[in-house]
Amino acid sequence: MSIVECEKRSCAPDFDFSEKKIITNSPEETLRVGEKFAGRLKPGSVVALIGDLGSGKTTFIKGVCRGLNVVEESTSPTFTLINEYTGKFPVYHFDFYRIEKASEIYEIGSDEYFYDSGVCLIEWADKVIDFLPKNRIEIYLKNCYREGLENTRKIVVREL
Numbered sequence: 001m002s003i004v005e006c007e008k009r010s011c012a013p014d015f016d017f018s019e020k021k022i023i024t025n026s027p028e029e030t031l032r033v034g035e036k037f038a039g040r041l042k043p044g045s046v047v048a049l050i051g052d053l054g055s056g057k058t059t060f061i062k063g064v065c066r067g068l069n070v071v072e073e074s075t076s077p078t079f080t081l082i083n084e085y086t087g088k089f090p091v092y093h094f095d096f097y098r099i100e101k102a103s104e105i106y107e108i109g110s111d112e113y114f115y116d117s118g119v120c121l122i123e124w125a126d127k128v129i130d131f132l133p134k135n136r137i138e139i140y141l142k143n144c145y146r147e148g149l150e151n152t153r154k155i156v157v158r159e160l
């Protein structure tokens with residue numbers, strides 16, 4: 001596993017993974033990256049995870065939860081849109097995969113979570129990006145199936 005700190009830049013829709021990145025070669029390595037990343041989080045932090053199906057968003061979040069001493073097992077809230085956990089801070093785990101219109105997030109009162117003193121971890125954040133707090137951390141994940149590397153993931157962390 002190699003960990004490289006990424007430069008601060010604004011969110012670019014045409015995200016290019018050729019820049020500095022973290023590379024993991026197993027789910028456990030991605031867990032460990034998430035666990036280490038958790039050390040940066042403070043009450044009120046919002047983390048937007050952006051990456052394809054199976055790119056490791058939930059795995060990374062499980063690692064973050066481990067780092068925040070979350071007591072519950074973290075599983076993707078695919079049907080409920082949000083799971084709440086108890087850890088060092090309250091943790092709100094969102095999964096917006098099934099959302100059809102970004103404005104649906106208001107129906108679950110998401111702003112109350114985004115501007116709360118808990119930590120928000122948001123899968124499929126790109127679907128609702130315009131509705132997220134500007135002050136957030138973005139995590140880009142990419143799987144490398146096409147390159148024939150089944151267990152390799154590229155991860156980029158950007159703090160806006």
Ligand SMILES: Nc1ncnc2c1ncn2[C@@H]1O[C@H](COP(=O)(O)OP(=O)(O)OP(=O)(O)O)[C@@H](O)[C@H]1O
Nearest residue numbers: 024025026027030053054055056057058059151153
């Ligand atoms: N280096 C790696 N990092 C993370 N997951 C990996 C890695 N190598 C293989 N995997 C596997 O890839 C899958 C990642 O699944 P995960 O649920 O974390 O992805 P996801 O981005 O949350 O997917 P979804 O979009 O369906 O929510 C798991 O089956 C995991 O075992």
Ligand SMILES: [Mg+2]
Nearest residue numbers: 057058076123
């Ligand atoms: Mg997931």
